[in-house]
Amino acid sequence: MSANLLEQTRAWHEEVERLERLIVKDLQRDAKPHKERLHQYHRVNNMVESIVGTCGKLVEIYEDKDNARKDEIAALGGQSANGQNNYFSAFYDRLKEIRDYHRRHPSARVVDEGEDAEDLLKEEPWIEFSGEEAHGRYLDLHELYNSYLNSKFGHSIEYSAYLEEFSQTHKITRNHKLSKQYREYISHLTEYLRSFFQRTQPLQDLDKIFAKVEADFEPSWEAGTVDGWEDKGLGNGQASITQEPTIDIEDYDSIEELMELGPERLKDALASLGLKSGGTARQRAERLFLTKSTPLDELDRKHFAKGYQPAQKKTEQEIAQQMQISREVALAESQMQRLCELLNEAIEETKAHVGRKQALTYEEMEAEREEEEVQAESESDDDDQQIYNPLKLPMGWDGKPIPYWLYKLHGLGQEFKCEICGNNSYWGRRAFERHFKEWRHQHGMRCLGIPNTKNFHEITSIKDARALWEKIQERQGVNKWRPDLEEEYEDQDGNVYNKKTFADLQRQGLI
Numbered sequence: 001m002s003a004n005l006l007e008q009t010r011a012w013h014e015e016v017e018r019l020e021r022l023i024v025k026d027l028q029r030d031a032k033p034h035k036e037r038l039h040q041y042h043r044v045n046n047m048v049e050s051i052v053g054t055c056g057k058l059v060e061i062y063e064d065k066d067n068a069r070k071d072e073i074a075a076l077g078g079q080s081a082n083g084q085n086n087y088f089s090a091f092y093d094r095l096k097e098i099r100d101y102h103r104r105h106p107s108a109r110v111v112d113e114g115e116d117a118e119d120l121l122k123e124e125p126w127i128e129f130s131g132e133e134a135h136g137r138y139l140d141l142h143e144l145y146n147s148y149l150n151s152k153f154g155h156s157i158e159y160s161a162y163l164e165e166f167s168q169t170h171k172i173t174r175n176h177k178l179s180k181q182y183r184e185y186i187s188h189l190t191e192y193l194r195s196f197f198q199r200t201q202p203l204q205d206l207d208k209i210f211a212k213v214e215a216d217f218e219p220s221w222e223a224g225t226v227d228g229w230e231d232k233g234l235g236n237g238q239a240s241i242t243q244e245p246t247i248d249i250e251d252y253d254s255i256e257e258l259m260e261l262g263p264e265r266l267k268d269a270l271a272s273l274g275l276k277s278g279g280t281a282r283q284r285a286e287r288l289f290l291t292k293s294t295p296l297d298e299l300d301r302k303h304f305a306k307g308y309q310p311a312q313k314k315t316e317q318e319i320a321q322q323m324q325i326s327r328e329v330a331l332a333e334s335q336m337q338r339l340c341e342l343l344n345e346a347i348e349e350t351k352a353h354v355g356r357k358q359a360l361t362y363e364e365m366e367a368e369r370e371e372e373e374v375q376a377e378s379e380s381d382d383d384d385q386q387i388y389n390p391l392k393l394p395m396g397w398d399g400k401p402i403p404y405w406l407y408k409l410h411g412l413g414q415e416f417k418c419e420i421c422g423n424n425s426y427w428g429r430r431a432f433e434r435h436f437k438e439w440r441h442q443h444g445m446r447c448l449g450i451p452n453t454k455n456f457h458e459i460t461s462i463k464d465a466r467a468l469w470e471k472i473q474e475r476q477g478v479n480k481w482r483p484d485l486e487e488e489y490e491d492q493d494g495n496v497y498n499k500k501t502f503a504d505l506q507r508q509g510l511i
Contacts, residue, residue, distance in 0.1 A: 045202035193339040258285035420444035
C-alpha cells in the first residue's frame, strides 16, 4: 500500500468532496412527504458517516507514524537508496504502479460530478420500524405499557391514558422508584425513546444532547434541587429516624391542651411517628403525650400501628449505595424528560392517532388502511402523476385526498343546495352553515330586497324567504301606530269612536 499511498490519499480526498456535493444537492431538494423526508435524512447521515470514516483514514496518513508518506514523497524525486537521482526511471515506475493499482481497484476510479448522482439521491435506506410506528410517525409503547400494568408502581389504565402519564414520573412513589423493577422500566423506556429519536432524526447528535443533560444535572444534584430528589434519595430511608411530628409536644403540658387541637391534627401527628391514630380525641392525646417523656424506641409496641417496622440505622456504605442508585434513576428520568421534549410532536400525533382509532369502526379502519397504502404508493411516483382517488375525496392542504375518517366526521358526503345563491352546492354541514355569512348569499338576499338577518338562517328557497319577509312585515305593521283606527274621539253623549268613524258621522251631521 505504501507504494500507492499518495494516490490513495488523492482518491479519498476526491471521495470526500464528491460526498459533500451530494449532501448539498440532496438537502436542496424539498422532500414534502414524511417517508421521503425520512429517507433523505438517512441518506445524508450515511454520507456524513462515510466522510467521517474517510477523514479518519486521511488523518492517519498525514500523521505518518511509520514515515511511509515521507519515503514515497522522496521516491517521487527520483532518489534511490544509494542517493543517486534517476528521474525518468522513477516517473515510469510510478506510472506503472498507478496503472496496476487502478487495475486491481476499479472502485477507486475518478467519478464525474453528475455520474450516478441521481441514482444515489433516489436511494431509499432501510429503516426498521414496527407496523404501529408507521415509518416513524407514531410511537409504539405497547410493550412498555404492558410492563407498566404488570408492575407494582403501575395501575390499570387505558393505553391512551398511559400516553398522557408515561412521562409524569413524579406521580410514582419513592419506594417504587428505588426498586429494581422501576430501574429496568425507566431504562427500557429511555432506550426506546433514544432509538426512536435516532431512527427518525438521524442528523441530530444525541450524545451531545445527553452530555448537556448530564452537565446540567450534576450541579442540580449536588445542590439537591432536582425535582422530586431534593434529599438525594435518602428521604425514605432516613425519614423514620429524623422525622418529627407535626405538633411540637414540648409546647404542651397536659393532655387537655393537646385535645384542644382537635382529633384530625392529633391523627396526623401520630401517623407521622408511626403510632396508632385511631380512638377518641382523648385517647389520641394520651398516646401522643407519651412521647414527651418516653423516646419512640422505648415505647411499648402496642402503641405502634400494625406493620410498623422501626428504621434501622444504615451504614455509610449502604447510604452511599442508595445515593448512587437514586442518582442513576434521577439521571435516567432527566434524560427521558429531555427525549420527550424533543419528541413532543410525535407524542402528540400518537395521542391523536390512538384516540382516532378508538372512535373508528372496523369498516372505517379498513378504508383508512387502504387509503394509506394507496397514498404510500403514490408518494413514490412523480409529482405530475395523477393522484389515485377512487372515493373522490376532497383535497387537503397538501394537495392530496383527505383521510376517509375526516370525510365521514364532517359529513362531506352530504350535499346542500341554496337557491338564493344560484343553486350553488355546499358539501358538509359546516360549509353550509358558514355560507350564510359569505358574499354569495348576502348578494342574493340584497337582490331579493331582504335583509340578511338571523331570521333567515337555514332558509335556502326564494319562495320561503319572501313569504317569511312578508310575514315579518305584517307583524311589524300590527305594532305600528295607526291614527285612523286607533285615535279615539268622544261625542256629547259620551260615545267613543275612532278617528275615521267620528269624521264620517260628523260629515253626515249625525254628531
